[in-house]
Amino acid sequence: MNQELQPLSIIYNQKSGFHAAQQDEVYERLMTFWTRYGFEIQVFELNARNDFDAMMETVLLRHQQSEKTGVIVAAGGDGTLNAVAKKLMHTDIPMGIIPLGTFNYVARALDIPIDVALAAEVIAVGQPREVHVATINDQIYLNNASLGLYPLFIKKRELYNQYLGRFPLHAYTSALDVLLREHKSLKLALTVDGKKYPVVTPLIFFGNNQLQLEDMKLRVAECAAKGKLAGVVVAKSDRISLLKMLWKLVQGEIDQASDVYSFCAEQIQVDCKKAKLTVAVDGELVDMQPPLKFSVKKSALKVMVPHVITPV
Numbered sequence: 115m116n117q118e119l120q121p122l123s124i125i126y127n128q129k130s131g132f133h134a135a136q137q138d139e140v141y142e143r144l145m146t147f148w149t150r151y152g153f154e155i156q157v158f159e160l161n162a163r164n165d166f167d168a169m170m171e172t173v174l175l176r177h178q179q180s181e182k183t184g185v186i187v188a189a190g191g192d193g194t195l196n197a198v199a200k201k202l203m204h205t206d207i208p209m210g211i212i213p214l215g216t217f218n219y220v221a222r223a224l225d226i227p228i229d230v231a232l233a234a235e236v237i238a239v240g241q242p243r244e245v246h247v248a249t250i251n252d253q254i255y256l257n258n259a260s261l262g263l264y265p266l267f268i269k270k271r272e273l274y275n276q277y278l279g280r281f282p283l284h285a286y287t288s289a290l291d292v293l294l295r296e297h298k299s300l301k302l303a304l305t306v307d308g309k310k311y312p313v314v315t316p317l318i319f320f321g322n323n324q325l326q327l328e329d330m331k332l333r334v335a336e337c338a339a340k341g342k343l344a345g346v347v348v349a350k351s352d353r354i355s356l357l358k359m360l361w362k363l364v365q366g367e368i369d370q371a372s373d374v375y376s377f378c379a380e381q382i383q384v385d386c387k388k389a390k391l392t393v394a395v396d397g398e399l400v401d402m403q404p405p406l407k408f409s410v411k412k413s414a415l416k417v418m419v420p421h422v423i424t425p426v
Contacts, residue, residue: 191215
């Protein structure tokens with residue numbers, strides 16, 4: 115590799131359409147733009163056929179062997195960002211973001227533009243910023259992790275997206291669909307900073323993204339901003355209460371719902387008698403064996419963000 119060039123590796127999700135035929139013109143403009151800034155570009159496709167771990171080993175080795183660190187770019191939704199971020203934690207290699215998801219909470223929380231061309235400019239001329247990463251056992255989450263009804267919402271939302279296209283409204287319509295059909299609760303033991311509580315809940319939610327929690331009008335948004343675990347528990351599981359909760363969420367008044375409780379902690383453990391629990395982690399479904407241990411790794415990941423202009 116020419117040592118005067120910086121390595122730029124793009125990890126893109128095949129499902130995002132980043133390299134689809136209709137996006138060829140945009141794709142070529144990005145390649146030309148980054149080349150002008152002295153990057154040597156390689157593109158790696160994230161799909162079910164590829165061994166992701168082996169691919170990332172190749173990508174990391176490319177950057178570690180270069181005199182210049184360069185940038186590893188995640189192009190896709192928050193699930194793609196999660197997969198790449200896990201490999202970049204505790205390294206000196208910053209992650210760049212091309213936001214191609216539905217909500218793009220990670221990019222928005224870091225003031226990264228949703229416009230692809232502007233996001234590419236941040237990767238080229240921005241600055242690395244250290245961010246907190248929440249963990250659950252051997253997984254990480256940049257936005258949220260949840261148990262109970264929320265994983266069912268995700269499954270239903272993907273069906274809506276598959277047949278009707280990807281729209282933010284599907285987050286609510288899929289939730290309504292599940293609430294009208296499902297009626298389940300989890301019996302859990304929740305240990306919050308050493309204090310144990312028995313919990314029977316249809317939904318428990320852990321957030322790591324201040325902007326997403328603010329969008330939900332939750333007071334614990336400030337908790338996530340300080341690098342702590344932000345949790346939300348729904349106490350009632352009857353259908354009427356859950357429908358009222360969903361209506362409060364749509365109205366931006368979820369924190370005022372009588373059966374919704376939020377909390378802030380440094381360490382959380384979730385125990386359950388079930389052999390496995392399905393957890394929604396940044397929009398991806400993962401089967402995990404309890405106990406589930408939550409914590410936050412402070413300043414564990416570097417992300418390219420816009421330069422902050424300090425007033426004179």
